[in-house]
Amino acid sequence: MTASDPVVPGQLRDLVWHPVGGVRLAAGAAGIRYQGRDDLLVMELAPGSRCAAVFTRNAFCAAPVRVAKTHLGQAMPRYLLINAGNANAGTGRRGLADAESSCAALAALGDCAAEEVLPFSTGVIGEHLPVDRIAAALPELLGRLDASAWPAAARAIMTTDRVPKLISRTFQIDGRTASITGIAKGAGMICPNMATMLAFIATDAAVAPGVLEACLGSAVTRSFNAITVDGDTSTNDACVLVATGACGNPEIRDGASPEYGVLQSAVDAVCVELATAIVRDAEGATKLVTVQIEGAADVDEARAVAYTIAHSPLVKTALFASDPNWGRILAAVGRAGVRDLDIDRIRIHLGEVLIVDDGGRAPDYTEEAGAAVMAEPEILIRVSLGRGPAEARVLTCDLSYDYVRINAEYRS
Known part of the structure; x- marks a missing residue:
């Protein structure tokens, strides 16, 4: 397959796009x-x-x-x-x-x-x-x-x-x-x-x-x-x-x-x-966030963990604040409904920074390293469950003041 450059949202005027016959x-x-x-x-x-x-x-x-x-x-x-x-x-x-x-x-x-x-x-x-x-x-x-x-x-x-x-x-x-x-x-x-x-x-x-x-x-x-x-x-x-x-x-x-x-x-x-x-383009969003789950027993399990993280208001507000509050991510993983979850096998990364290992804070993790990742406009949260070969990926965003304002004023 050959592909044209994708048309960037918001910049339609000068970029190439293709009519479709019919x-x-x-x-x-x-x-x-x-x-x-x-x-x-x-x-x-x-x-x-x-x-x-x-x-x-x-x-x-x-x-x-x-x-x-x-x-x-x-x-x-x-x-x-x-x-x-x-x-x-x-x-x-x-x-x-x-x-x-x-x-x-x-x-x-x-x-x-x-x-x-x-x-x-x-x-x-x-x-x-x-x-x-x-x-x-x-x-x-x-x-x-x-x-x-x-x-x-x-x-x-x-x-x-x-x-x-x-x-x-x-x-x-x-x-x-x-x-x-x-x-x-x-x-x-x-x-x-x-x-x-x-x-x-x-x-x-x-x-x-x-x-x-x-x-x-x-x-x-x-x-x-x-x-x-x-x-x-x-x-x-x-x-x-x-x-x-x-x-x-x-x-x-x-x-x-x-x-x-x-x-x-x-x-x-x-x-x-x-x-x-x-x-x-999400309402009020300032960051694009990828939640990548690896090492799950099956895809449904991986998706359940990914969505629990992605839907968490506490995780999303921490993302908006660029606050590496990794406890919120850990808590979301723990309440995702995975049966017989062995927390000692879980590893969590922010970007390339290992933040959780062996059931707790990674020994080499520093708040400064976590904050640097959270300040980026695009963030990867990667969780390895250590249970099997399945994986899943979900895209989400942060939750800002503007999301509340936009939806509070939607019908006004």
Whole structure:
């Protein structure tokens, strides 16, 4: 695989990104909640495009999630319709009707069935979707669909995000150059339980539907399902992967083929970069933190320890303060629910600095060495459990004053 330089979030204007054959986009201002900015996005997919998606497992999943899952089971989509500022969640039967009405409005203009439209929403929970504003904005958006509108699309789906998130690559498959480009939004209410937040990724490679689903599931496990900001799983999470086939390669049908391996690597790379960009942009965050667990008996055990550390408010506030309070990390490991944990076998590192060994403070550890690591903008917390070969990695961030302020003022 060959890849372009990734587009750095927040610096979209001058960096290279790649249009995806068979995908056109348009963003516009519908006045859903925000004034003076785009908050509505239409993505048009060429006929014959394949689509796979994963959705939140929150029991109070939003109306657009329910409608999108139903529609995806009935037809391959021609359009994706995304709005920011209103989640259309906790809105009961009216919310479902509003989501369906939005799809119908776009389908009527786009000359397709309503089932060929997938709706997505993000924003405030519990408020009814202003369908009339969305419907009124659609004709203008459809009139200026453009394959080059990815940067505008990345901005239109933002809520509390500080920067847009756009990643783009190329890769070689069957002697052809294929493109893959993705956008995502998310900065708070971020904790994986399928995918996380909203993410829309498209490639012009030709991929069979079942293979596309497997590819997305694998990529999500390694990326969006391995991050957390605040431990809260949204009602609206969704991740969509589209394959238009415009590249002209023979359709990838075999999940064990070399071509599939190339595709999987490209999708993994885009998902990981988007997921990392979300954590970097987390509400109020000042540090990107990797929690690496090694020597676990199995992956579930490793993930349990990683998330216990990553979710700990005490650990996260120590990270914000650049305070090497290693006792907080030790306590999180101890309460992670690992059966028969032998604390004498645990080793904990901050970066390359060994802080815990043989059940207590490492003999050579100094507060100055720990503080130097904690002052860095990117921090590695590495824990070896000494129980087996399994490992897991989770990305998280610190917890600052601004996280409280942003969420306290969210609806004001």
